[in-house]
Amino acid sequence: MTRTRRRRTATGARWRLVTGLVAALALTGCTAATAPAAPTGPPPTPQARQLADAVTLDGAVAQLEALQRIADDSGGTRASGTPGYERSVDHVAGELRAAGFDVSTPTYEVDDDTTLRNVVAQTRTGDPGAVVVTGAHLDSVEDGPGINDDGTGVAALLETATRLGGSPEIDNAVRFAFWGSEEDNLQGSTGYVDGLSGAERDAILLYLNADMLGSPNGGYFVQGGAGDGRSETGPPGSATVARTLTEELSATGVTAETIPFVGDDDAPFVEAGIPTGGALTGDADRKTPEQARAWGGQAGEVFDRCYHSACDDLSNVNRTLLERYTTAIAGTVGRFATGAAERPSSG
Numbered sequence: 001m002t003r004t005r006r007r008r009t010a011t012g013a014r015w016r017l018v019t020g021l022v023a024a025l026a027l028t029g030c031t032a033a034t035a036p037a038a039p040t041g042p043p044p045t046p047q048a049r050q051l052a053d054a055v056t057l058d059g060a061v062a063q064l065e066a067l068q069r070i071a072d073d074s075g076g077t078r079a080s081g082t083p084g085y086e087r088s089v090d091h092v093a094g095e096l097r098a099a100g101f102d103v104s105t106p107t108y109e110v111d112d113d114t115t116l117r118n119v120v121a122q123t124r125t126g127d128p129g130a131v132v133v134t135g136a137h138l139d140s141v142e143d144g145p146g147i148n149d150d151g152t153g154v155a156a157l158l159e160t161a162t163r164l165g166g167s168p169e170i171d172n173a174v175r176f177a178f179w180g181s182e183e184d185n186l187q188g189s190t191g192y193v194d195g196l197s198g199a200e201r202d203a204i205l206l207y208l209n210a211d212m213l214g215s216p217n218g219g220y221f222v223q224g225g226a227g228d229g230r231s232e233t234g235p236p237g238s239a240t241v242a243r244t245l246t247e248e249l250s251a252t253g254v255t256a257e258t259i260p261f262v263g264d265d266d267a268p269f270v271e272a273g274i275p276t277g278g279a280l281t282g283d284a285d286r287k288t289p290e291q292a293r294a295w296g297g298q299a300g301e302v303f304d305r306c307y308h309s310a311c312d313d314l315s316n317v318n319r320t321l322l323e324r325y326t327t328a329i330a331g332t333v334g335r336f337a338t339g340a341a342e343r344p345s346s347g
């Protein structure tokens with residue numbers, strides 16, 4: 001704890017220095033070509049930088065190892081309705097309670113008249129009328145342990161949540177959501193959004209979805225603002241969420257590509273008119289030669305050869321991608337948590 005605090009202080013000092021440099025460059029850069037107008041997200045605050053610097057790959061991998069152990073003890077799967085899913089719920093809720101969050105496990109109904117649990121954790125600080133929501137699905141398919149899909153999203157969010165803590169100094173509240181039944185028509189996230197009152201929906205500033213962050217031959221993808229029609233682009237403000245995540249990925253040294261939404265757990269939030277972004281590294285599509293040149297990896301090969309298979313285990317995770325996305329998600333959550341108490345503008 002002491003070590004973390006000391007590091008955070010040093011990070012704060014470094015950020016102030018960087019801010020000064022940027023300001024100096026801006027003053028001397030008036031003759032540079034003007035970039036096209038783009039929606040701007042909240043600025044990188046010291047708190048956001050501290051959070052991005054605090055998260056670690058080791059912390060995220062420890063969560064992946066826990067999910068793998070749960071699958072190993074549960075017949076090789078964490079699919080909704082199986083013991084592996086129930087153990088995943090208990091593990092995630094326990095981690096978040098230990099980190100000081102206000103944790104609940106709201107239920108949703110599935111087709112056969114039974115109820116299952118999502119996990120939802122919110123900071124005790126920040127304006128509860130202005131909430132930054134980020135989510136990942138906690139279930140796997142029946143055929144495998146689901147460590148890349150979507151253990152990596154779960155791990156990145158748990159690492160961000162535990163480093164943030166339940167009572168950080170923030171302006172807007174932060175809610176971490178772990179959905180069941182994504183692999184069964186998004187029943188967990190859909191049931192949750194359907195169950196919110198109008199006021200509860202209005203209180204959500206934005207939603208950021210994380211689904212598959214360590215595809216072995218993966219790419220750096222962001223969703224929000226790209227495509228045709230609202231189901232692909234998300235509602236107004238979504239491009240701002242995407243741009244903020246893109247900037248945070250850029251700070252880790254990579255240029256992300258923005259692609260349309262395809263109807264993951266982002267869909268119910270998009271339908272509810274909430275500005276939405278997505279973080280993903282690709283599933284069964286093939287990497288193009290251009291993408292391989294930009295990011296490395298094998299052109300012509302699928303992003304995740306173990307997608308929805310038994311081999312989606314601990315060995316099926318590209319740790320470089322997972323580390324960058326964990327850092328970028330922490331930075332993005334931190335920026336919106338310390339930004340204005342209003343939905344991101346459409347620029």
Ligand SMILES: [Zn+2]
Binds near residue numbers: 137182211
């Ligand atoms: Zn998934």
